[in-house]
Amino acid sequence: MPSSSPTSISELMARANHMAGIRLADIAGEHGIPVPENLKREKGWVGQLIETELGALAGSKPEPDFAHLGVELKTIPIDNQGKPMETTYITVAPLTDIGGLRWEQSVVYHKLRHVLWIPVQGERHIPVGERRVGNPVLWQPSELELAQLRQDWEEIMELIALGKVDTITAKHGEVLQLRPKAANSRVLTESIGRNGEIKLSNPRGFYLKIAFTQQILRRAFT
DNA sequence: GATTGATCATAG
């Protein structure tokens, strides 16, 4: 039985704070969800579990998890020093019909306006069920962070508009990066070609680099 | 050890 959806940010935070320190196996148990041996075949398991516990609306829409609160939920794996172990996926990147698309209208901007980060122990030597949930961090980007994100986004989107999708690597961008986001490298979707024509490319997604998310978590505890 | 490119499960 899924939890009901919180009606306010304070209610959401109360639930999030209540989860701090408990094991994933305990949360899973409350919902009758089996705990996998590892995450090789269920990479989104932790995220889905936290969504269920906090009452996020299910679905696969390009909108924040708590649309009525304007809050996006992100679980993030951390090591014993509280450092993020992985980059953070934000959303898929639009590869066509992006003429005149502005930062303020982008999905990236809207999703990152308000994010609830839920750190979870992610070291592989810790059994999945034994990993504990950390203290939640409700974050809104500062002016500086917003400027960094905007700059990277605009640089990447310009390359896409110029038909250079396939030349973009994860090295582009200081805080934001573009990487493959698909079932595998054979999946194709429409994109813009060098001469403005439509061609096929591997789908891409926007990710936040580790150094950036690390700053967010650190700032929350200082 | 960090990073980049590849991949897994599921819903619609």
Added chain:
DNA sequence: CTATGATCAATC
């Protein structure tokens, strides 16, 4: 296929 949830693992 697209979008959600991400982590894996080869390579730098």
